Amino acid sequence: MLFDYFGGQCPPYAMSDQHPEIDSFEVRVLRQDAPGERSRWERHRVTYERDMNVISALQKIAAQAETVDGQPVAPVCWDSNCLEEVCGACTMLINGRTRQACTALIDRLMEDCPGEIELRPMSKFPVIRDLVVDRTRLFRALTKVKAWVPVDGYLDRGQGPLRSMEEQQQSYPLSECMSCGCCLEACPQYTKIESTQDESESDEDFSARKSATYDSAFVGAHAISQAVLFNTNPIGKFIAGERLDALTGPGGIQMCGNAQNCVAVCPKEIPLTTSIARAGRSTTLHVLKKWFDR
Amino acid sequence: MTDTGPQGSFLVRHDFLIRRLHSLSGLVPVGAYMVVHLLVNSSILASTTIFQDNVDRIHSVGPVALQVIEWVFIFIPILFHAVFGVVIIAGGVPNTGEYRYGSNIRYTLQRATGIIAFFFIAWHLWHMHHYFAPLGGGNFQHQHASSSAAIALSSLPVKIGYAVGVLACCFHLANGLWTMGITWGVWTSPRAQKHATTVCAVFGIGLACLGLSAMSGFGDVDIKAAEEMERLRIQEKKYIEGKEERPTNSRRGVDRDSGG
Ligand code: SF4
Ligand code: SF4
Ligand code: FES
Numbered sequence: 292m293l294f295d296y297f298g299g300q301c302p303p304y305a306m307s308d309q310h311p312e313i314d315s316f317e318v319r320v321l322r323q324d325a326p327g328e329r330s331r332w333e334r335h336r337v338t339y340e341r342d343m344n345v346i347s348a349l350q351k352i353a354a355q356a357e358t359v360d361g362q363p364v365a366p367v368c369w370d371s372n373c374l375e376e377v378c379g380a381c382t383m384l385i386n387g388r389t390r391q392a393c394t395a396l397i398d399r400l401m402e403d404c405p406g407e408i409e410l411r412p413m414s415k416f417p418v419i420r421d422l423v424v425d426r427t428r429l430f431r432a433l434t435k436v437k438a439w440v441p442v443d444g445y446l447d448r449g450q451g452p453l454r455s456m457e458e459q460q461q462s463y464p465l466s467e468c469m470s471c472g473c474c475l476e477a478c479p480q481y482t483k484i485e486s487t488q489d490e491s492e493s494d495e496d497f498s499a500r501k502s503a504t505y506d507s508a509f510v511g512a513h514a515i516s517q518a519v520l521f522n523t524n525p526i527g528k529f530i531a532g533e534r535l536d537a538l539t540g541p542g543g544i545q546m547c548g549n550a551q552n553c554v555a556v557c558p559k560e561i562p563l564t565t566s567i568a569r570a571g572r573s574t575t576l577h578v579l580k581k582w583f584d585r
Numbered sequence: 586m587t588d589t590g591p592q593g594s595f596l597v598r599h600d601f602l603i604r605r606l607h608s609l610s611g612l613v614p615v616g617a618y619m620v621v622h623l624l625v626n627s628s629i630l631a632s633t634t635i636f637q638d639n640v641d642r643i644h645s646v647g648p649v650a651l652q653v654i655e656w657v658f659i660f661i662p663i664l665f666h667a668v669f670g671v672v673i674i675a676g677g678v679p680n681t682g683e684y685r686y687g688s689n690i691r692y693t694l695q696r697a698t699g700i701i702a703f704f705f706i707a708w709h710l711w712h713m714h715h716y717f718a719p720l721g722g723g724n725f726q727h728q729h730a731s732s733s734a735a736i737a738l739s740s741l742p743v744k745i746g747y748a749v750g751v752l753a754c755c756f757h758l759a760n761g762l763w764t765m766g767i768t769w770g771v772w773t774s775p776r777a778q779k780h781a782t783t784v785c786a787v788f789g790i791g792l793a794c795l796g797l798s799a800m801s802g803f804g805d806v807d808i809k810a811a812e813e814m815e816r817l818r819i820q821e822k823k824y825i826e827g828k829e830e831r832p833t834n835s836r837r838g839v840d841r842d843s844g845g
Contacts, residue, residue: 387683477680477683477684479677479678479679479680479689479692479693480676480677482676482677482678507597539601540598540601541597541598541600543600543601544601545600545601545604545605546600546604546676547768548673548677548692548695548764549688549692549764549767549768550688550689550691550692550693551686551688551689551692552680552684552686552688552689552692555684555686555688555689556684562775564767564775564778565773565774565775567767568766568767568768568770568771568772568773568778569770569773570770571767571768571769571770572769572770572771572773573770574601575605575769575770578601578602578605
């Protein structure tokens, strides 16, 4: 129902079960050797097998280490981990669409665009190498909004409070976020930040400067949604004010332009626009309350 | 507001507040004023006399008070909304090419119509407001509301310019109202958002009809008759103030210059 309304995208598992009649297909990969270097396109031919996904195609490409013109090249790099769309590590632009490589099935991609696949690294994060990007800013935003339940300590606090069915149903979808960054990739208000280390700068200074830059830029839909999730948690609530402070500070929720691309591309179908609206309400009340309380 | 740092850090630190004010100012007073403005204008469809009545009612507060109202409730809020709007536009990178979702297209259109509205309102002010009469603009004269507006709007390029401008403003207000519901958390669930879409669409289309029909109303004004009606009203007012003889509907006064 969400899909119909927000983007009209088909969830991948709802598609057909057909196999194409091909021997091989071509994969165009946008490669880059190191951060800040120029990128270049490379074409690879992959022998078709049934039920491949983009990761298994990349494994073949890396093993071949040779372009369509027979040029020997360094094996292509990518990130992946769970291979079942729960870690978010393998997110990249597949035929221009931000999604997970592990659940991008070759059979389905051949239906969209027969014989060819285009792979690019995400465009909103600094490239480390080839399809591997540095998503530190995404995780930094989760730290900024304290996306956790504060239960550190040795004390046995007994059982947690009961939660209503309704509240559970509202929270569960938000907890499915896998920090993949699709919502950030598609967001017109989330612009790329790439810092470079000065020669005289120590690693510590550089990472501190990077964090400071990230903190003043837009937090993104995922962090807003996680703040809402933990602000509704009965124990997470204890630091609700701190989360709302983070959301109303520089780079906070006010920078959202309501394009709603985030909700349209989120592979976990998280109702991000609902989270943004809920956070919009509570941040306004929070600021008003703080203003009168001072 | 005890900031002592540089201006940049002030803007950054109060970004949330400024953006909330930007959002609010779009609805009140700017959006509300626009609705009133279009309602008053569309009273031309009833008759030139009723339109003149409405204009006179506005001007009855006196020239000084009217200017204070104009600056406080119209010019300054619009200027703030426009200037900060440009800052917002500069902060985003529209990607409608890659992501052709309806809401993303509206995001881009909201920015495009904002820019159109900005130039339209600047031109409209120059074209109609008496401040700009010495510069060749300022065509609207409140005592000759119907005739001066009808004359000012009579050429085709002006009509096209106004139609484009009015439509851009209507879209910007109706879509802005929708996004405001998210920004302030009025409609949070997808269901509520769907209903809000209908409400805002109806509001926007209604407003556009109002604006365009007002324009067609000005196009249909019989300028000669309107001038005559306005001349008699001016004369009548002067008579009430005891400055001139009693006005009549006879032909007697017609060859006298009605004055600008
Ligand atoms: S909200 Fe959705 S798109 Fe964004 S990081 Fe989480 S799972 Fe990915
Ligand atoms: S709704 Fe906000 S967070 Fe989501 S894509 Fe649009 S601007 Fe980005
Ligand atoms: S490898 Fe974990 S989501 Fe693809």
